[in-house]
Amino acid sequence: MRRHLNAYTRHQVFLNYPYDEDYRPYAEALSFGVVAAGLLPVSARDLTTPDTGRLDLLIDAITNCYYSAHDLSRCRGEGPDNFARMNMPIEMGMGLFHALSTQRSSHRCAFFVPNHYSYQGFASDLAGLDPKHYTEDPETLLVAVYEWLRDIGPSAVVSNEPTVAVLEAFRDYHVRRDMVDGAGPSGRPTHSEAREVMYQICADRDWWDWRATKAGLAEFPAVPIRLRSS
Amino acid sequence: MFLSSTSEMRKYPAPRSFLAAAEAAIIRAGDVVNGLEFFSASEEAPADVCRREVSRSDIYVGLFGFRYGPMVPGGSSSYQELEYRTALEAGIPLLLFMLGDDAVVPVTFVDSDLESLQRQRAFRQRLRQSSVKGDFSTPEQLESQVMQSLVRLRDPAPRPDRRTVMILCDDQTQNLGMLLARELAPESGVDVQLLGLSSSPDGGGVERLLTRLADVDLALILPSDNELASEWFEIGAVAGALGAERTMLVVPEGPSGLGMQTKLPVLRLRLTGNQVAEARFAAAEALTRLLAMDQRSQARPGFYSCFLSYVAEDADFVARLYADLQDAGIPCWFDRADIRPGEFWRQDLTRAIAGQDKVLVVLSRNSLRSRWVEREIARAAQLEDDRNRAILFPIRLDDAVFDEESGWARELAQQRQIGDFTRWRDEASYRSALRRLVRNLTISVASDTAEAEL
Numbered sequence: 001m002r003r004h005l006n007a008y009t010r011h012q013v014f015l016n017y018p019y020d021e022d023y024r025p026y027a028e029a030l031s032f033g034v035v036a037a038g039l040l041p042v043s044a045r046d047l048t049t050p051d052t053g054r055l056d057l058l059i060d061a062i063t064n065c066y067y068s069a070h071d072l073s074r075c076r077g078e079g080p081d082n083f084a085r086m087n088m089p090i091e092m093g094m095g096l097f098h099a100l101s102t103q104r105s106s107h108r109c110a111f112f113v114p115n116h117y118s119y120q121g122f123a124s125d126l127a128g129l130d131p132k133h134y135t136e137d138p139e140t141l142l143v144a145v146y147e148w149l150r151d152i153g154p155s156a157v158v159s160n161e162p163t164v165a166v167l168e169a170f171r172d173y174h175v176r177r178d179m180v181d182g183a184g185p186s187g188r189p190t191h192s193e194a195r196e197v198m199y200q201i202c203a204d205r206d207w208w209d210w211r212a213t214k215a216g217l218a219e220f221p222a223v224p225i226r227l228r229s230s
Numbered sequence: 231m232f233l234s235s236t237s238e239m240r241k242y243p244a245p246r247s248f249l250a251a252a253e254a255a256i257i258r259a260g261d262v263v264n265g266l267e268f269f270s271a272s273e274e275a276p277a278d279v280c281r282r283e284v285s286r287s288d289i290y291v292g293l294f295g296f297r298y299g300p301m302v303p304g305g306s307s308s309y310q311e312l313e314y315r316t317a318l319e320a321g322i323p324l325l326l327f328m329l330g331d332d333a334v335v336p337v338t339f340v341d342s343d344l345e346s347l348q349r350q351r352a353f354r355q356r357l358r359q360s361s362v363k364g365d366f367s368t369p370e371q372l373e374s375q376v377m378q379s380l381v382r383l384r385d386p387a388p389r390p391d392r393r394t395v396m397i398l399c400d401d402q403t404q405n406l407g408m409l410l411a412r413e414l415a416p417e418s419g420v421d422v423q424l425l426g427l428s429s430s431p432d433g434g435g436v437e438r439l440l441t442r443l444a445d446v447d448l449a450l451i452l453p454s455d456n457e458l459a460s461e462w463f464e465i466g467a468v469a470g471a472l473g474a475e476r477t478m479l480v481v482p483e484g485p486s487g488l489g490m491q492t493k494l495p496v497l498r499l500r501l502t503g504n505q506v507a508e509a510r511f512a513a514a515e516a517l518t519r520l521l522a523m524d525q526r527s528q529a530r531p532g533f534y535s536c537f538l539s540y541v542a543e544d545a546d547f548v549a550r551l552y553a554d555l556q557d558a559g560i561p562c563w564f565d566r567a568d569i570r571p572g573e574f575w576r577q578d579l580t581r582a583i584a585g586q587d588k589v590l591v592v593l594s595r596n597s598l599r600s601r602w603v604e605r606e607i608a609r610a611a612q613l614e615d616d617r618n619r620a621i622l623f624p625i626r627l628d629d630a631v632f633d634e635e636s637g638w639a640r641e642l643a644q645q646r647q648i649g650d651f652t653r654w655r656d657e658a659s660y661r662s663a664l665r666r667l668v669r670n671l672t673i674s675v676a677s678d679t680a681e682a683e684l
Contacts, residue, residue: 007676010559011669038665063473130315152320155661156558156668209666213647215673 005064008040010157013149014065015043018073028194029138030069030112032173033145035198035208036166038159039067045191067153068109069145072131110148112141142170159207173201181226189225196223231256232287232322233265234313236299238339243369248329251369252293255376277302280309281316289383290317291376294357295329296340298350311353325379326357327372330365393447393520396423398468402454409505410450410480413513420517443471448520450512452480475523480512495519534675535561536623539606540592547627547654548592554664560671562590587621587678588671589613593648594627598639607638619678625649625667 005012013034017027027043034041042061062068111131132148134141146166149158177197182189189197199220202208210220233256239249256263264283274282284290292314299308307315317324329335341347364379366372395414399407411422425442443449449468469477474495483498497515499508536555540548552564563586589610597603610622624631626648634640642648649667653659 004676004679007679008672011672038669062470130319154554154558156554156560156664159665160658160661206662210669210673212666213670213673215677216669219673219676 005042005060009064010066011038012040012042012065012067013037014062014068015041016068017043017071019045023071023073025138026071026073026134026141028173029142029170030071030145031195032170032198033142033149033166034069035195035202036146036159036161036169037149037153038157038202038207038209039149039153040210041195066107067149068107069112069148070109071112073112073114108152110145112144139167139170142167161205161207165205169201169205169207173198176201179227181228187228192223193225196225231263232284232290232313232317233263233293234284234290234310234317235265235293236295236297236308236310238297239293239295242336242339246369248293248295248366248369248372251373252291252327252376255373255380256291259377259380275303276309277305277312280313284313284316284322285320287317287322289325289380290314290322291325291327292317292357293327293329293372294354296335296350298341298346298353308349308353314357323383325376325383327375328354328357328365330367333367392419392421394421394423394445395516395520396425396443396446396449397452398425398449399452400426400454403452406480406499406505406509407452409509410452410512410516413509414516420520443468446472447476447523448472448516449477450480450516451477454482478516478519534587534671535563536671537563537586537589537606537610538592539589539597539603539610541594541597541600541603543596544592544594544627547651550654550660551590551592551664555668558668560668587675589622590667591622591624592627593624593631593639593642595630598630598634604638607642620674622646623649623667623671623674625651625663627651627654 015027015030015034017023017030019027031041031043042065044061046061113131113133115133115135132144134144143163143166147163150160177189177194180189180193180197181187182193184190184193199208199211199222203211209216211217211222233249233252235249235252240247242248253263264287290313292310294310299310301308302312305312314324314326341350364375366375397407397411407424411424414420414422423442423446449472451465451468453465465477465479478495478497480497480499483500497512499512538548538552548564552562555562589606591597591603591607591610607622614621624642624646629652631639631643631648634643647670649663649670651660651663654663
């Protein structure tokens with residue numbers, strides 16, 4: 001994790017999503033949309049400093065991200081007025097409330113839900129914000145998050161590419177990711193390795209160029225990756 | 231200023247309607263009114279025009295009566311609700327005014343069909359839970375409220391001396407919460423709100439909790455269970471909304487898994503024995519924290535500013551760069567915008583360079599001949615030495631700097647990475663160079679922070 005999250009506030013997007021295996025393709029789509037926009041994804045999975053409490057890291061991460069994207073697809077409520085209190089992890093509570101309470105001044109957030117999923121059962125109103133919908137195809141989530149960032153981000157910060165070009169890059173990412181001899185289960189890329197492939201794909205296209213200078217290389221060191229031999 | 235209302239607000243009451251009163255207030259405040267009725271004929275769908283115009287506005291003023299208004303064709307809401315949601319999503323300041331529930335209005339002023347009536351009531355209820363500035367029943371009342379809200383928005387009143395502390399407790403800690411509230415008595419300059427911990431997020435939804443937290447300076451959370459298993463969401467919600475600095479956990483003394491999980495400020499109390507003394511102790515800690523918060527309230531992490539050094543011939547480019555940097559949240563000192571009439575401008579320039587974190591120097595065939603640019607670069611280089619950090623960021627509009635065979639420009643070309651804006655008239659090239667510049671500035675600020683900490 002970067003040492004100084006607060007220096008990158010205007011470029012960071014906090015991604016708040018479930019960590020189960022079924023969600024992995026959607027998590028990749030969310031992260032890729034952020035990287036393609038030239039921004040820096042931050043999620044609880046990036047917060048691994050051993051000497052700091054997880055809650056503190058989360059608070060740091062959320063309050064130092066100008067943008068946040070929240071996927072509500074695993075939230076379950078207990079009644080019509082219950083905001084999924086008992087089933088939401090703490091980062092959801094913090095992320096949501098930080099996002100909602102600062103939306104009008106210093107933070108921009110969006111909520112994403114699958115089409116078939118009825119969030120109305122527990123969240124009667126997300127402070128007036130309409131969730132953005134996606135289908136079973138992760139590419140629809142990628143389109144939603146990229147277009148959201150492109151629409152609201154200033155041109156000095158967010159890339160401005162045709163969405164189809166971003167979709168093509170995402171398909172390239174899948175090809176290159178599958179070539180990686182990863183350190184995850186069954187040789188799959190780990191979270192860091194997968195993120196590195198995203199950076200490389202988008203850097204090749206000049207969308208994500210944080211390593212363009214010596215100082216940038218020092219701040220964003222590349223994660224070593226080994227490709228499969230065949 | 232986007233003024234949103236339904237059509238009957240233009241007609242009633244005669245001779246001066248609610249809408250006319252709101253417009254008068256906006257104009258008196260020195261603003262320009264925009265709204266649905268000002269749109270000219272266009273091939274665009276009216277809903278798209280609405281979204282675009284609202285997004286372009288600086289402030290959204292909404293007047294809400296008893297009619298839901300016409301629906302967006304093929305949509306699920308009225309034009310007025312669409313405008314409200316667009317403003318909310320775009321982060322534009324909202325000034326919402328609602329015709330009071332007890333206002334006397336003609337029958338035609340109220341929705342007559344059941345579906346519109348239900349939608350209108352639900353919409354009003356949601357607005358009530360958010361940030362309605364006031365109810366009105368006469369045009370004069372509305373005019374005064376709009377005017378006052380605009381003035382306050384432009385020139386926010388200084389913070390009052392009083393502070394608000396919210397105490398969140400459950401059934402078992404209610405007694406301690408009440409004692410603590412009594413200790414934080416009015417004479418200490420603190421207003422206290424006491425809330426049930428487990429009931430805060432429901433019974434009114436997110437907006438209600440957010441509204442309650444909006445004016446809170448410090449939240450004291452008193453859970454009875456050290457493990458907090460059932461209350462993590464509430465704690466997360468409060469910490470998320472207020473930040474860790476303004477959230478404090480007050481827990482019973484003894485073994486706890488809490489310390490392993492958080493460095494949120496935790497105050498441990500003995501809950502057996504003299505609870506009054508414990509509450510007094512907790513109150514003193516809370517007051518100390520409020521005082522500390524006052525002292526560092528102005529800190530702005532990740533913030534930096536730039537001075538723009540250039541010559542008049544390159545002013546078109548610089549004006550564009552200035553606007554885009556400002557838009558990205560990077561304040562810039564730009565002499566056209568920042569020198570006040572009558573000021574001795576060269577002296578002001580020297581002060582201005584010293585007052586900024588970074589100096590962007592625009593290199594071109596024109597600026598390479600400028601003695602002023604040369605002096606500004608020398609001043610920036612001196613500041614780099616004094617502050618021991620990167621301050622000077624050259625960018626170029628042509629290749630002239632590489633043609634120099636001696637002098638400061640030659641040194642600059644040899645020693646610095648120079649941002650390439652040579653194709654700045656091409657939109658895509660300009661955007662790409664701009665993003666790279668902003669990223670380099672950001673990385674430099676991060677490095678400065680790291681150096682300072684070392």
